[in-house]
Amino acid sequence: MTALAPPHDVETTPPVTVAAPAPSRRTGSRSSWLALAPFVVYTTLCLGLPTWALIYESLRRTDPATQQTSFTWANLTTAWHGFYLTALWGSVKLSLITALISVIVGLIAGYAIVTSRGTVGKQLVLALSGVLANFGGIPLAFCFIATIGTAGEAVNLVHKVAPDFALDTFTGVVAVYPYFLVPLMVLVIVPTLEGLRPQWREAARNLGASTWQFWRYVGLPVLAPALLGGFVLTFGGAFAAYATAKALTGGTVPLITLRIASVISGNVLAGQENVGAAMSINMIIICGIVMAIYLPLQKRSARWLQA
Amino acid sequence: MVASLRRFRWWRLAVLIILGIYFFGPLVAAFLFTVHNTRLHTWSFAPYGQMFGAAGFGASLRMTLWISLLTIGIVMLLMVPTMLAIHLRLPKARGIVETICMVPLVISPVALVAGVSTVLGWGLNNQGSWIFRLDAQLQSQSLPLILPLIDVVLVMPFVFRALDAGLRAVDIKTLVEASRNLGASWLLTTWRVVVPNLRTALLSGSILTLALVFGEYTVSSILGFTPFAVWIVQDGQGSGQLPIAVSLLSLLLSWVVLFFVAFAGSRRFRVSPASPTPVSSAVRSI
Numbered sequence: 001m002t003a004l005a006p007p008h009d010v011e012t013t014p015p016v017t018v019a020a021p022a023p024s025r026r027t028g029s030r031s032s033w034l035a036l037a038p039f040v041v042y043t044t045l046c047l048g049l050p051t052w053a054l055i056y057e058s059l060r061r062t063d064p065a066t067q068q069t070s071f072t073w074a075n076l077t078t079a080w081h082g083f084y085l086t087a088l089w090g091s092v093k094l095s096l097i098t099a100l101i102s103v104i105v106g107l108i109a110g111y112a113i114v115t116s117r118g119t120v121g122k123q124l125v126l127a128l129s130g131v132l133a134n135f136g137g138i139p140l141a142f143c144f145i146a147t148i149g150t151a152g153e154a155v156n157l158v159h160k161v162a163p164d165f166a167l168d169t170f171t172g173v174v175a176v177y178p179y180f181l182v183p184l185m186v187l188v189i190v191p192t193l194e195g196l197r198p199q200w201r202e203a204a205r206n207l208g209a210s211t212w213q214f215w216r217y218v219g220l221p222v223l224a225p226a227l228l229g230g231f232v233l234t235f236g237g238a239f240a241a242y243a244t245a246k247a248l249t250g251g252t253v254p255l256i257t258l259r260i261a262s263v264i265s266g267n268v269l270a271g272q273e274n275v276g277a278a279m280s281i282n283m284i285i286i287c288g289i290v291m292a293i294y295l296p297l298q299k300r301s302a303r304w305l306q307a
Numbered sequence: 308m309v310a311s312l313r314r315f316r317w318w319r320l321a322v323l324i325i326l327g328i329y330f331f332g333p334l335v336a337a338f339l340f341t342v343h344n345t346r347l348h349t350w351s352f353a354p355y356g357q358m359f360g361a362a363g364f365g366a367s368l369r370m371t372l373w374i375s376l377l378t379i380g381i382v383m384l385l386m387v388p389t390m391l392a393i394h395l396r397l398p399k400a401r402g403i404v405e406t407i408c409m410v411p412l413v414i415s416p417v418a419l420v421a422g423v424s425t426v427l428g429w430g431l432n433n434q435g436s437w438i439f440r441l442d443a444q445l446q447s448q449s450l451p452l453i454l455p456l457i458d459v460v461l462v463m464p465f466v467f468r469a470l471d472a473g474l475r476a477v478d479i480k481t482l483v484e485a486s487r488n489l490g491a492s493w494l495l496t497t498w499r500v501v502v503p504n505l506r507t508a509l510l511s512g513s514i515l516t517l518a519l520v521f522g523e524y525t526v527s528s529i530l531g532f533t534p535f536a537v538w539i540v541q542d543g544q545g546s547g548q549l550p551i552a553v554s555l556l557s558l559l560l561s562w563v564v565l566f567f568v569a570f571a572g573s574r575r576f577r578v579s580p581a582s583p584t585p586v587s588s589a590v591r592s593i
Contacts, residue, residue: 035392036400042385043407046460050422051414057425109326112319131565132330137522138536139554140333146551147336153343154336179330240415243524247540257417261529264424277425280418287413 054284057277079278087259088282094170094255095238098177102234103227105178106185113186114193126190129183141247144176168249176248177241181234188233192226229297236290239283256283334555341552354552361549367538370450374534375520377455379513382466385459387509390470391501395480408467411460416525423457424530451532458526462519466512473508518561 058076062069078084113125148158149167158165166172196219204214242257251258256279263276341354358364393401411419430442445453482504486496502509524536533541539553 033392033397033400035388036397036404039385039389039404039407043410043460043463046456047407047410047414047419050419050426052422053425053429054418054422105326108322112322116319127566131562138524138540139522139558142539142551142554143333143337143558146340147333151547152336153339154332179333182326240417242415242417243528243536246524246528257415260417260421261525264421264529265531273425273428276421280421283418284414287415287418291413 051284054277054280057274058281061274075274075278076281078275079282084256084259084275084279087254087256088279090170090254091239091256092286094173094177095235097174098181098238099231099235101174102178102181102185103231106182106230106234107189107223107227109182110186110189110193114190126187129186132183133180133187137243138247140179141176141244144179144248148175168252170253173245173248173253173255176244177238180244181237184234184237185230188230189223189226192223196222225297225300229294232290232294232297236287236294239290240287334558337551337555341548341555354548355556357549358553358556363533363538363541367533367535370533371521371535373450374454374458375517377452378458378462378520379516381455382459382462382516383509383513386463386466386470386512387497387501387505390467390474391479391483391497394474395483405467408463412464416461417529419457419460420526420529423453423526427453427530446530448532451527451530453530454523454527454532454534458516458520458523461523461526462512462516465515465519469508469512469515470505473505476508477504479504514564514567518564521557521561 059071060069061072148155200218204218245255260276260279263272342350393404430438482500486500522536527534528537539550
């Protein structure tokens with residue numbers, strides 16, 4: 001201890017030099033908080049204010065006779081009933097079906113990609129998935145209309161298999177959504193499939209496991225978080241989609257996004273804006289639940305990828 | 308072993324063929340639809356030429372270009388200093404900023420636009436005030452400034468991830484410290500040191516923004532404006548081939564651009580194309 005003491009005494013100057021930059025660092029950190037100010041102001045105005053407006057309007061109702069506004073739960077309860085519930089249920093049903101299709105097809109496609117040998121082809125397919133998953137919307141809907149719409153090039157082929165098929169119905173939307181959801185699923189599942197080590201399979205086989213047993217006790221449990229995460233993510237994607245459904249059906253299929261849009265565009269009775277706000281709140285709640293399920297799952301499946 | 312391998316290959320081939328038909332079939336059919344007249348059995352590329360002369364084409368395209376430029380400008384001016392601050396000085400604030408940037412993924416565009424239209428409606432209540440004038444200005448039919456303002460929010464998740472990847476790829480802290488020690492101001496450091504090192508990130512962020520703005524239909528159509536994506540639909544109700552031709556072109560163009568970003572991104576930052584950037588964006592313009 002005594003041997004160490006002198007250097008301490010000698011170095012009385014460094015604390016001084018260290019102390020000198022300290023205030024400047026503090027002012028520096030104050031100015032860096034200032035650097036966040038534009039971001040905070042912007043998001044408050046363009047994201048916070050509209051969200052608050054939705055909450056506020058969904059809790060308010062203007063009496064048509066007296067023009068008196070009062071706070072009420074009525075809009076929120078209305079948005080869970082009848083006509084509005086049908087739209088919400090339609091969206092949930094559509095999202096569940098298309099998410100299920102996309103998870104299964106995406107898993108098979110992902111497995112085919114991962115087990116293929118060429119690296120260039122693999123990269124190409126992944127890049128293509130990134131592109132396909134992104135920008136569907138109007139152009140995609142139009143391509144399908146040109147293909148299997150009423151005057152489409154291949155509509156006769158489809159009618160041979162399914163005579164009643166029409167693109168502007170619920171079934172039609174179900175046929176189109178996987179176009180952007182399957183690539184999304186491929187992007188989610190491929191990293192996890194790549195994390196599925198061949199050694200695990202060899203180990204299982206050496207211990208006498210059959211293929212089925214390997215998948216039942218090793219493969220699927222490892223894949224489960226990614227599969228569930230992919231399901232939730234594709235569900236969210238289908239649930240929030242608007243442009244594709246609008247262009248395909250013109251708004252005839254009851255979906256919550258179409259219903260909200262027609263309320264805001266003013267195609268309905270006055271006073272419905274508040275119910276529109278309440279429907280939007282419902283949507284945000286469902287999307288929020290989706291994200292709350294997805295994020296922990298993503299972390300969990302990320303664990304396997306690092307190992 | 309050999310037999311099982313061969314069987315395996317056939318299985319994969321079948322999957323790829325079915326998926327190929329599903330994913331490329333509509334594109335091919337749409338192309339045939341635009342060049343083939345089924346009644347007269349004639350072939351012509353006329354729809355691709357007609358597009359440029361169609362009413363409203365120029366105006367809507369100009370509006371979309373302006374909106375994209377403004378969106379890219381605002382989002383970069385906003386996000387570059389913010390990302391720099393959280394990388395260099397405020398790692399504590401990272402969680403908050405990231406969460407805020409990801410909020411647009413939870414609030415779907417339809418819900419966001421419902422809120423925005425409510426706010427815009429409030430502004431129109433008090434006639435003559437500065438809020439009223441600002442509100443009217445934001446909703447000008449020729450260049451609705453509200454659209455770039457909302458689009459910035461919609462692209463925030465992607466710009467955040469692009470810049471984050473870019474800042475991680477270079478040792479930005481050392482570079483900035485070196486520049487500051489040599490006496491450069493923050494502004495000069497940002498312009499001469501940070502921006503050149505983030506070139507690829509800025510480029511890919513801007514291109515993603517451009518692609519999103521070009522395809523953005525939900526917000527514009529609900530608020531009643533006619534940029535390019537809305538014009539395609541409006542013009543498409545009557546005549547058959549033209550809208551398909553336009554959307555096919557815009558689709559291919561944005562795919563080429565995104566494909567380029569996906570490849571450039573994966574090479575430069577070693578981010579696999581399976582990174583969260585493309586994944587989460589599916590919630591967007593669709």
